[in-house]
Amino acid sequence: MPPIQSNTRDKIVETAMELFAFHGYGPTGLSEIARKAGVQQGSLYHFFPTKEELLAAVLERRKALLWPDVLQAIWDRFDDPIERIFKLLDQYRQMLQATEFSHGCPIGNLAIELTESHPNARELIAENFTNWLKAVEQCFHEASRRLPEHAEPRRLAIFVLTTMEGAVMLARTYRDFRAYDAAIASLREYIEGLIESETNWGSPRQIDRKARTRKK
Amino acid sequence: MPPIQSNTRDKIVETAMELFAFHGYGPTGLSEIARKAGVQQGSLYHFFPTKEELLAAVLERRKALLWPDVLQAIWDRFDDPIERIFKLLDQYRQMLQATEFSHGCPIGNLAIELTESHPNARELIAENFTNWLKAVEQCFHEASRRLPEHAEPRRLAIFVLTTMEGAVMLARTYRDFRAYDAAIASLREYIEGLIESETNWGSPRQIDRKARTRKK
DNA sequence: GTCTATACAACGATAGAC
DNA sequence: GTCTATCGTTGTATAGAC
Numbered sequence: 161m162p163p164i165q166s167n168t169r170d171k172i173v174e175t176a177m178e179l180f181a182f183h184g185y186g187p188t189g190l191s192e193i194a195r196k197a198g199v200q201q202g203s204l205y206h207f208f209p210t211k212e213e214l215l216a217a218v219l220e221r222r223k224a225l226l227w228p229d230v231l232q233a234i235w236d237r238f239d240d241p242i243e244r245i246f247k248l249l250d251q252y253r254q255m256l257q258a259t260e261f262s263h264g265c266p267i268g269n270l271a272i273e274l275t276e277s278h279p280n281a282r283e284l285i286a287e288n289f290t291n292w293l294k295a296v297e298q299c300f301h302e303a304s305r306r307l308p309e310h311a312e313p314r315r316l317a318i319f320v321l322t323t324m325e326g327a328v329m330l331a332r333t334y335r336d337f338r339a340y341d342a343a344i345a346s347l348r349e350y351i352e353g354l355i356e357s358e359t360n361w362g363s364p365r366q367i368d369r370k371a372r373t374r375k376k
Numbered sequence: 377m378p379p380i381q382s383n384t385r386d387k388i389v390e391t392a393m394e395l396f397a398f399h400g401y402g403p404t405g406l407s408e409i410a411r412k413a414g415v416q417q418g419s420l421y422h423f424f425p426t427k428e429e430l431l432a433a434v435l436e437r438r439k440a441l442l443w444p445d446v447l448q449a450i451w452d453r454f455d456d457p458i459e460r461i462f463k464l465l466d467q468y469r470q471m472l473q474a475t476e477f478s479h480g481c482p483i484g485n486l487a488i489e490l491t492e493s494h495p496n497a498r499e500l501i502a503e504n505f506t507n508w509l510k511a512v513e514q515c516f517h518e519a520s521r522r523l524p525e526h527a528e529p530r531r532l533a534i535f536v537l538t539t540m541e542g543a544v545m546l547a548r549t550y551r552d553f554r555a556y557d558a559a560i561a562s563l564r565e566y567i568e569g570l571i572e573s574e575t576n577w578g579s580p581r582q583i584d585r586k587a588r589t590r591k592k
Numbered sequence: 593g594t595c596t597a598t599a600c601a602a603c604g605a606t607a608g609a610c
Numbered sequence: 611g612t613c614t615a616t617c618g619t620t621g622t623a624t625a626g627a628c
Contacts, residue, residue: 182492183492187402189602199612201605201613202613205604205606210605211605261492264488268545272480272545276477282549282551318558319539319558319559322538322546323542325541326539326545327538332492333501334505335498339534343534405620406623416594418593418594419595421622422594
């Protein structure tokens with residue numbers, strides 16, 4: 161019996177995943193992938209007859225990695241659903257910092273590069289977004305007692321994602337965190353405003369609001 | 377005296393600008409630009425010795441087009457600064473619709489494609505963002521009487537831009553407007569919340585808030 | 593300033609031995 | 611399943627006539 165089913169394939173996918181994130185899909189050559197993965201080009205074509213099939217495998221792998229690589233550490237460390245969301249946003253900030261802005265959101269990059277030209281990839285990218293949204297939506301759902309009735313977890317999750325993607329784009333363009341931090345601060349103000357308004361809106365309405373400038 | 381200084385150059389820049397917006401910088405070939413512009417490749421290299429110099433010219437042209445192509449029609453039609461901002465956001469929505477999601481934000485696309493690999497382009501892209509931000513910041517500045525004291529026009533403008541870029545990304549990925557509209561609705565709620573809180577916070581504080589669900 | 597022809601490299605993909 | 615050699619195309623950029 162074969163010991164562990166081909167880790168050559170895994171090495172290829174892992175290497176391609178990194179290179180697609182750093183340089184994009186188009187600019188990454190198959191020869192570069194083979195070289196960095198330490199395999200031969202022949203093996204690469206054995207597992208992935210076309211570059212697009214490799215791309216699909218990479219995007220499937222990204223989906224599988226959402227929990228272990230993106231969410232788990234934060235979800236384990238923090239119980240508060242709202243805190244989880246902002247720690248998640250902070251994690252993207254840390255990644256930008258650790259890579260000196262070279263590593264943005266891997267899915268967002270591919271979204272812009274490939275939505276138009278690669279319909280199959282587009283669907284897989286959408287699934288990646290959808291799963292991310294579900295996780296954040298779940299956070300808002302768990303915090304729903306603290307939110308006003310009209311607050312829709314789904315809509316809030318979308319707002320978190322758009323803010324993150326836009327903020328990452330600006331951080332990378334300016335190569336500093338001023339715009340990133342500004343966007344997150346506004347998002348935080350919005351969400352805390354929702355929580356605050358709910359806190360102060362018992363059935364006997366009318367209590368006035370707290371100081372409008374929040375500390376953190 | 378030369379009648380109009382070389383419109384060959386202008387045709388090249390205009391054509392390249394469109395193609396870079398649709399297919400990206402890398403995937404657009406110089407031969408394709410020459411063909412679509414109706415000029416010969418030789419002319420292209422006469423005006424732009426390298427592809428990167430053409431890219432720089434395109435990004436400079438984008439800067440020059442911000443007012444006439446992006447802002448002017450809206451600024452002429454609407455006086456209210458907050459309305460201008462949301463009409464601007466609606467204009468991106470209309471562009472997505474008119475092009476069936478193939479035409480996102482030209483600057484955002486190039487930002488993601490080129491920030492890492494093309495430092496010169498990155499600076500010009502940043503200048504494009506900065507000018508856009510200034511225009512929106514000015515709107516918030518003009519509306520400052522309606523906003524709370526702590527509201528910073530610059531920070532709000534950044535929030536509008538990040539929301540727009542993220543929303544465009546999701547609209548193109550999902551090929552529908554649900555996420556786009558959700559993000560803009562949240563942004564509107566946030567900004568109207570700021571205006572509302574100011575309205576209700578005269579020096580004699582305490583007046584309670586309006587219905588939290590807004591109609592439009 | 594325009595045009596043709598071409599150099600030179602990199603790309604994705606294939607063939608076929610082992 | 612691995613490896614080498616190579617095909618055919620496309621890309622940017624050049625050379626040189628006009």
